[in-house]
Amino acid sequence: MSNHPPVHQARKRFGQNFLRDPGVITRIVHAIAPRSDQRLIEIGPGQGALTEPLLDAAGALEVIELDRDLIPGLRVQFFNYPAFAIHEGDALKFDFAALAAEGETPGKPLRVIGNLPYNISTPLIFHLLTARDVIADMHFMLQREVVERLAATPGSSAWGRLSVMAQYYCQVDNLFVVPPEAFTPRPKVESAIVRLVPHAEPPHVAHDEALFGEIVREAFGQRRKTLRNNFKGRLDDAAWDVLEIDAGRRPQTLKVEELVRIANHVAGATP
Numbered sequence: 001m002s003n004h005p006p007v008h009q010a011r012k013r014f015g016q017n018f019l020r021d022p023g024v025i026t027r028i029v030h031a032i033a034p035r036s037d038q039r040l041i042e043i044g045p046g047q048g049a050l051t052e053p054l055l056d057a058a059g060a061l062e063v064i065e066l067d068r069d070l071i072p073g074l075r076v077q078f079f080n081y082p083a084f085a086i087h088e089g090d091a092l093k094f095d096f097a098a099l100a101a102e103g104e105t106p107g108k109p110l111r112v113i114g115n116l117p118y119n120i121s122t123p124l125i126f127h128l129l130t131a132r133d134v135i136a137d138m139h140f141m142l143q144r145e146v147v148e149r150l151a152a153t154p155g156s157s158a159w160g161r162l163s164v165m166a167q168y169y170c171q172v173d174n175l176f177v178v179p180p181e182a183f184t185p186r187p188k189v190e191s192a193i194v195r196l197v198p199h200a201e202p203p204h205v206a207h208d209e210a211l212f213g214e215i216v217r218e219a220f221g222q223r224r225k226t227l228r229n230n231f232k233g234r235l236d237d238a239a240w241d242v243l244e245i246d247a248g249r250r251p252q253t254l255k256v257e258e259l260v261r262i263a264n265h266v267a268g269a270t271p
């Protein structure tokens with residue numbers, strides 16, 4: 001059992017919407033299924049809605065919290081848990097690879113969890129993807145629309161750069177929707193829980209991942225244009241023939257594997 005935290009006024013600039021619904025909290029913890037031999041990292045513990053059941057299940061937990069005013073409350077609340085640690089700071093700048101290399105179990109992959117502030121969710125996911133080698137999996141509560149983009153399939157309206165980059169590096173599962181009433185204060189939009197599990201090896205390997213990222217950005221830069229127009233400076237009709245991709249298609253229809261094929265062709269063609 002934890003101690004009772006002091007009263008805190010939710011702050012908009014830190015994207016604070018605190019989870020209050022015990023049924024939703026149980027469902028999230030159940031989906032994560034934490035175990036005592038795992039290294040759990042929670043981003044943005046807030047007032048500990050997820051922290052407490054995660055700690056009870058795993059026995060150990062580290063949190064990263066940016067709002068300094070929440071830190072004393074967390075210290076009081078989890079005073080009785082010896083294996084609870086707080087990292088004060090910005091998760092967007094946090095070195096997850098260095099964290100995984102240190103501590104009592106260096107090298108143990110991290111399980112990252114967070115009910116994330118909506119304003120930082122996409123950059124934070126891109127930041128975490130750079131540390132994917134030290135991450136076992138990630139479970140996030142995000143704006144429902146962002147989860148739908150992460151887990152989209154080619155051809156759908158939600159399919160875009162975020163879907164491609166997430167699915168290049170991870171298996172992505174849209175788990176369930178969480179209504180605004182589950183939080184205080186209530187957000188204006190619906191939320192959803194997503195699971196991202198980094199692939200040990202990407203199923204389709206881009207030889208130059210930075211170039212792959214550029215190609216994906218260019219592909220979706222102007223969605224209404226055909227591939228021929230979007231890649232005018234890079235690929236001519238002969239190249240599209242070699243790639244066996246119809247240059248009259250829209251970027252929205254491209255699969256991850258096709259984007260990898262384009263990037264690898266461009267990489268090969270670049271002197």
Ligand SMILES: C[S@@+](CC[C@H](N)C(=O)[O-])C[C@H]1O[C@@H](n2cnc3c(N)ncnc32)[C@H](O)[C@@H]1O
Pocket residue numbers: 014015016017018019020043044045046047048049050064065066067070089090091092114115116117120
């Ligand atoms: C949506 S609230 C979730 C709070 C709590 N986990 C819950 O479910 O009730 C987001 C939390 O992330 C924290 N936060 C915001 N920006 C952050 C950042 N860049 N790095 C770490 N924590 C951040 C906020 O202060 C807040 O505690």
